[in-house]
Amino acid sequence: MRKRTLKRGLTAFWWFTLAFLYLPLAVVVLFSFNASNSAASFTGISLRWYTRLMGNEEILSAFANSMILAISSSMIALGIGCLIGYGMYRHRQRKLGWLIVLIYLPIVLPDIVFGISEMAFFVQVHRLTGLLQPGLITMIIAHVTFQIPFVALIVYSRFVGLDPTLFEAAKDLYASPTKRVIHFMLPTIKPALISAFFLSFTLSVDDFVISFFTAGPESATLPIYIWGAIKKGVSPEINAIAALMIGAVAVAAVISLMFSRRRPA
Amino acid sequence: MNDSLTLDTAEASRNENVETAREASSIELHGLHKRFGRHTVALNGVDLTIEAGEFFTLLGPSGCGKTTLLRILAGLEEADDGRLAIGGKDITEVPPHKRSVNTVFQSYALFPHLSVRENLAFGLKMRGLPPVEREARVAKIAEFIKLGDLVARRIDQLSGGQRQRIALARALVNEPDVLLLDEPLSALDAGLRSQLQVELLRVQKRLGMTFVFVTHDQQEAMVMSDRIAVLNGGVIQQVGPPREVYEHPVNAFVARFMGHDNLYPITARQGNRLTTPLGELVADQAGEGDLLLIRPETLDLLPGEVAGDNHLLAVVNERLYRGSHAEYRLEVGAGTLQATLNNRGRHLPEVGDRVTVTVAPDDLVTLSE
Numbered sequence: 018m019r020k021r022t023l024k025r026g027l028t029a030f031w032w033f034t035l036a037f038l039y040l041p042l043a044v045v046v047l048f049s050f051n052a053s054n055s056a057a058s059f060t061g062i063s064l065r066w067y068t069r070l071m072g073n074e075e076i077l078s079a080f081a082n083s084m085i086l087a088i089s090s091s092m093i094a095l096g097i098g099c100l101i102g103y104g105m106y107r108h109r110q111r112k113l114g115w116l117i118v119l120i121y122l123p124i125v126l127p128d129i130v131f132g133i134s135e136m137a138f139f140v141q142v143h144r145l146t147g148l149l150q151p152g153l154i155t156m157i158i159a160h161v162t163f164q165i166p167f168v169a170l171i172v173y174s175r176f177v178g179l180d181p182t183l184f185e186a187a188k189d190l191y192a193s194p195t196k197r198v199i200h201f202m203l204p205t206i207k208p209a210l211i212s213a214f215f216l217s218f219t220l221s222v223d224d225f226v227i228s229f230f231t232a233g234p235e236s237a238t239l240p241i242y243i244w245g246a247i248k249k250g251v252s253p254e255i256n257a258i259a260a261l262m263i264g265a266v267a268v269a270a271v272i273s274l275m276f277s278r279r280r281p282a
Numbered sequence: 283m284n285d286s287l288t289l290d291t292a293e294a295s296r297n298e299n300v301e302t303a304r305e306a307s308s309i310e311l312h313g314l315h316k317r318f319g320r321h322t323v324a325l326n327g328v329d330l331t332i333e334a335g336e337f338f339t340l341l342g343p344s345g346c347g348k349t350t351l352l353r354i355l356a357g358l359e360e361a362d363d364g365r366l367a368i369g370g371k372d373i374t375e376v377p378p379h380k381r382s383v384n385t386v387f388q389s390y391a392l393f394p395h396l397s398v399r400e401n402l403a404f405g406l407k408m409r410g411l412p413p414v415e416r417e418a419r420v421a422k423i424a425e426f427i428k429l430g431d432l433v434a435r436r437i438d439q440l441s442g443g444q445r446q447r448i449a450l451a452r453a454l455v456n457e458p459d460v461l462l463l464d465e466p467l468s469a470l471d472a473g474l475r476s477q478l479q480v481e482l483l484r485v486q487k488r489l490g491m492t493f494v495f496v497t498h499d500q501q502e503a504m505v506m507s508d509r510i511a512v513l514n515g516g517v518i519q520q521v522g523p524p525r526e527v528y529e530h531p532v533n534a535f536v537a538r539f540m541g542h543d544n545l546y547p548i549t550a551r552q553g554n555r556l557t558t559p560l561g562e563l564v565a566d567q568a569g570e571g572d573l574l575l576i577r578p579e580t581l582d583l584l585p586g587e588v589a590g591d592n593h594l595l596a597v598v599n600e601r602l603y604r605g606s607h608a609e610y611r612l613e614v615g616a617g618t619l620q621a622t623l624n625n626r627g628r629h630l631p632e633v634g635d636r637v638t639v640t641v642a643p644d645d646l647v648t649l650s651e
Contacts, residue, residue, distance in 0.1 A: 179394075185358050186391035188378040190405035190456070196379075200408065204395045 042263055049256035066257040076258065079242035083222055086153060086238060090160035091217035095210060097161070098168025103202070105169065106176035120166050132230035135159040139231060152233035159231040160224065164217040171216070171277065175209035208276040215273035219266045306335035306492050307369030307459035309355065314364035316350055316516075324350040325361070326516035332494060333508075334369075337486050339495045341503040342513035343539070348496045351513070352462050355494060356385045369459050379408070384453035385462040388469070390445045392437045398448055399433050405456040423455040427485070443474045450482070454489070461486075463495045467502065479505055500540050504528060512536045529577070534651050537575050543620055544576040548648065556648075559617040561594050565646035573649050580645035581621040583610070583631055588638040594619075598635045614639060 052063035070076055101120070105113065123131065135155075142149045149155055187201040225240035232241055239262060243255055309332040316325040325347045332338045340348040353359035354366065357378030366374045373381055384405065392401050399420060406416045424433050427447055432440065440448065446466055453461055467475045483506055486493045497503050503510050504524040511521045520532045531537035537545055550557040554564050558574050565574070587595055596619065600611035608630050610621040621639065623630060631637050
């Protein structure tokens with residue numbers, strides 16, 4: 018009997034935790050379909066806020082910025098992180114603990130510290146050279162910087178999971194260095210690369226703090242737009258944007274998870 | 283499956299192979315040295331000639347340098363010093379992907395992102411053969427190794443024995459000058475292992491290709507090889523056909539590694555008459571060495587006490603009955619002696635029996651430490 022009570026208690030706790038995590042999200046999604054203007058009462062289902070979104074130039078431009086930023090930074094981070102991950106694998110026998118810590122550091126560093134540092138750096142570079150005016154370019158650089166460690170670690174762990182003899186088998190079977198990359202390494206780590214890309218993508222779309230510090234006047238992303246709009250009061254439009262972002266990030270996260278789990282035997 | 287039919291087609295594909303393949307290649311190694319770090323000497327001056335078409339085995343305990351030697355042949359490791367030639371051509375400086383040498387790895391190393399068929403075609407694709415020709419050669423080798431419907435499978439759907447055969451086919455399909463095999467059977471259970479030993483041997487004889495095989499198992503080496511090289515400490519101890527290495531080991535290391543325990547110091551000698559802790563023995567070929575080797579299977583046990591040359595009195599300490607034969611541990615003089623007796627339905631002495639051990643003078647071998 019006691020065992021059953023305990024089991025029921027734990028089940029209840031599980032549902033409570035889930036509710037705690039997802040109810041706020043559910044509220045936002047629900048109110049994005051609210052027919053009324055008021056955030057206080059739900060009066061009926063309507064798509065009016067979504068249609069309003071489509072007519073708002075500012076929101077569309079913020080959406081475009083978010084996409085340009087997320088896709089280009091993820092692509093660049095994928096290229097650089099992939100090389101770093103392979104380098105870490107190739108030289109794993111050497112004592113590289115300090116290097117691994119250096120690569121982990123941006124992951125654990127508070128975003129606000131990271132954002133301020135990036136901003137200070139870009140300001141100095143701009144002062145000295147006239148380059149790197151705050152805008153999409155500086156944001157892309159900042160995002161690439163915090164995405165690289167994730168990509169490198171995902172690629173590294175994929176390589177570590179491989180039978181090292183495979184590299185020798187490729188050499189033995191007449192594959193030149195270039196052909197080893199094209200026909201062995203890239204196809205073998207493809208799931209890891211896809212997973213890393215979508216993880217980078219969600220990290221970029223989610224980011225507010227670092228974007229906020231490195232953005233220029235023309236380069237507001239969705240989170241920055243929401244931040245600005247909320248200062249004028251919460252409009253149901255914001256709920257609609259948030260609901261769309263939840264959807265997009267969820268899809269990207271699920272894709273990333275699917276490919277990180279899928280590993281050829 | 284109709285066995286004679288498959289044999290015929292295998293024979294036919296073999297003939298085609300012979301048409302397209304080059305002549306079997308010999309291997310020459312001169313003064314190979316290899317060190318890892320400052321202290322580990324893997325190879326310490328190896329000179330060796332492997333004949334074209336030979337099934338040649340590198341035998342030794344782990345760390346003896348056999349795998350290093352194989353990896354140098356494959357080009358996966360570079361020798362610090364020395365030359366290496368295959369088919370009369372010096373390939374010391376040639377990188378692995380440009381050597382007409384293929385390896386069957388201990389872990390098989392099949393590419394997980396490719397199907398069996400793509401694995402088989404990998405080497406041909408890297409060498410730039412057109413798809414049609416690749417498919418034809420893959421089909422031919424699949425028939426030769428009798429892979430059947432394995433070709434359509436994914437790598438993770440294969441058992442250990444199947445992986446081993448795919449790995450072999452993936453190497454053979456390239457028709458290399460030399461095939462290298464790095465303990466390819468060590469991961470398999472005993473039954474499958476002896477079955478694949480026979481299969482591997484048949485493949486090698488049919489193709490007439492030079493095989494270099496690495497193993498630490500002396501039984502396997504004896505079954506498979508035309509010649510065996512026994513290595514220890516990065517130095518070749520002895521090279522010869524299995525019978526020679528087993529019956530006439532040149533030193534105590536080779537003798538012990540081939541499974542011999544009956545080794546006795548020779549304390550005095552008068553012509554062919556040798557004094558050992560067991561007693562006095564007469565050997566036909568009493569060479570220079572100071573050790574006497576007595577192979578257990580050359581001994582015979584007579585009931586009771588019988589006098590004569592090479593007749594030693596003994597007491598049975600232990601008997602292990604193994605059905606086809608029995609293994610004895612005997613107390614003889616100041617030593618112990620192991621003997622193996624075939625079970626031919628005769629009397630098998632029991633523990634505690636007093637017996638006479640006899641050995642023919644031409645079965646005794648002397649060797650040095």
